[in-house]
Amino acid sequence: MATEVTVPTLGESITEATLGEWLKQPGDAVAADEPIASLETDKVSVEVPSPVAGTMGEHKVQPGDTVNVGAVIASIEAGDAAPKQAEAPAPASTTSPQEQAAGPAPAPTPSEPTAEAPANVDAAALSPSVRRAILEHGVDPATIKGSGKDGRITKDDVVAAASAKPAAPAPTPAPAATAAPATGGERLEERVRMTRLRQTIAKRLKEAQDTAALLTTFNDVDMTAVIEARAKYKELFEKKHGVKLGFMGFFVKAACMALKDIPSVNAQIDGDEIVYHDYADISVAVSAPQGLVVPVIRDADKMSVAQVEKTIGDFGRRAKDGSLKMEEMKGGTFTISNGGVFGSLMSTPIINPPQSAVLGLHRIEDRAVVVDGQVVVRPMMYLALSYDHRLIDGREAVTFLVALKNAIEDPTRILIDL
Structure with missing residues (x-):
């Protein structure tokens, strides 16, 4: 008897998804609650578990197909998987004596990869x-x-x-007399349908550009104090809290302090009204195989640096395996995007609607700066604040960045909320 596998409930207001891939093929043995397929929604990938133990039956849909909640996508047959057929004996040789005398045919060269x-x-x-x-x-x-x-x-x-x-050794060049004339290789193109997540990212970013009056203000920050604090306490920090001390914990806490000083950066426009928040739900951009996802650190202003680091680490791990939940990416009052981990020197990030601002972090590099009349080399980072100019004035944007810069250059301010 076959049991139907249906698309599970995906979250509030989500009625359809795209089949990403099949994790089990017809004939494979499956256990109860074992993932058999992955679905791509507007925000995350969701695995579909097998409702019963048995053998994977027919696939009703193919990767890339759009499926509605409750739709039947496969069936599970009762019983164990069918045993694999024994390897067939090698067929008798049909080569002639002359062909056998000539020796075996040359093996295919390994330079041609197969799928x-x-x-x-x-x-x-x-x-x-x-x-x-x-x-x-x-x-x-x-x-x-x-x-x-x-x-x-x-x-x-x-x-x-x-x-x-390791790099393969360079091949020995053939003599010029025997070199074959160069010929133009075949030019290939590949068309791949955009995932539902990528479509949503494109739609929301374009919506932000069309709706908001976007402007970006820059500043730079001397990372010396944070680097020294991290080097001094990272071993004790990890031993006590079970998580590594990174830079994001400092920036999240510094941003929360600056948001309290400049509440409009933490606000949003709703029709003809401005909505101010007395809390800081910080969205952190995390890279996932399917694209960028933005889970939210709830009440980050009430967390310690250790709690922030644990939350971000958990988000990063679950973003890679696609186990983030829908509700973990809803809301958020302010976003921090760290392009520096990929080597970015400077950028103009786009806000995450309906939020009104996003902070872009970049790579740390040694630069010559003037301190107390002396040219010194310091580890510097560019900061970029993109914001909706309809709500946030330039003065407020600059004041926010200066408050953030002061907190990072003197981390004691974070401890005493100054």
Whole structure:
């Protein structure tokens, strides 16, 4: 008897999703509550669990199809998976004596990658983007340790493995007399449908540009004090709190202090009204395989640096394996985006509607600056505040950045709320 698998409830106001990939193929054994497929919604990827134990049956829809909540997408057959067929014996040789005397045919050269995974890797467990990355970088998936959920390989794992792979020795150039004339290679194009998450990101960012009067103000900050504090206390911090001390904890707390001083940066426009918040729910931009997601640190102004670091670390881990929940990305009064982890020197971030401002952090680099009349080298970072000029004036934006800069350059201010 077959049990139908339906699309689960995805959250408030969400009625449909896109099938991302099948995690189980027809004939595979599945356990109760084991993920068999992933769905992509406007904000997160959601795994569909098997309602019963048994054997994976027919796929009713294909990756990329749009499915409604409650729709049947597959079936689970009762009983264990069918045993795999024994390997068929090698067919008798049909070559002639002359062909046998000539020796075996040459083996295919390894320079032509195929789309199949090695025998010890389950190709069905690899998403299309991962398989494509494996072919592009020429790495063996059997040598990659997956960081995704249940040890699945992600695209980031493939890129990391490719960068760690030693460079192949340069081939010995052939004599000029025997070199073949260069010919133009085939030019290929690939069309990939945008994921639902990417479509939503594009829509919301364009909406922000069309609706808000966007402006960006810059400042820079000397990171010396924070770097010294982090180096001095990072071991004790990790031993006590079980999490590494990073820079985001300092910036989140400094931003919360500045938001209290400049409440309009923490406000939003709702029709003809301005909504002010007496709390700071900080959205932090986190990179995920499917795109950028923005989970929210609730009541960040009431948290310690350790609590902030634990929350951000948890968000980062769950963003990679797609287990963030819908409600964790709703709301938010102010956003911090750290492009510095990717090497960005300067940028003009776009606000996350209906919020009115976003803080962009960038890479830290040594620069020559003048301190007390002397040219010295200091670790500097550019800060960028993009804001809706309809609500936030330039004076308020500059005042916010200066308050943030003062708190980072003198972290004692964060402790005494000054």
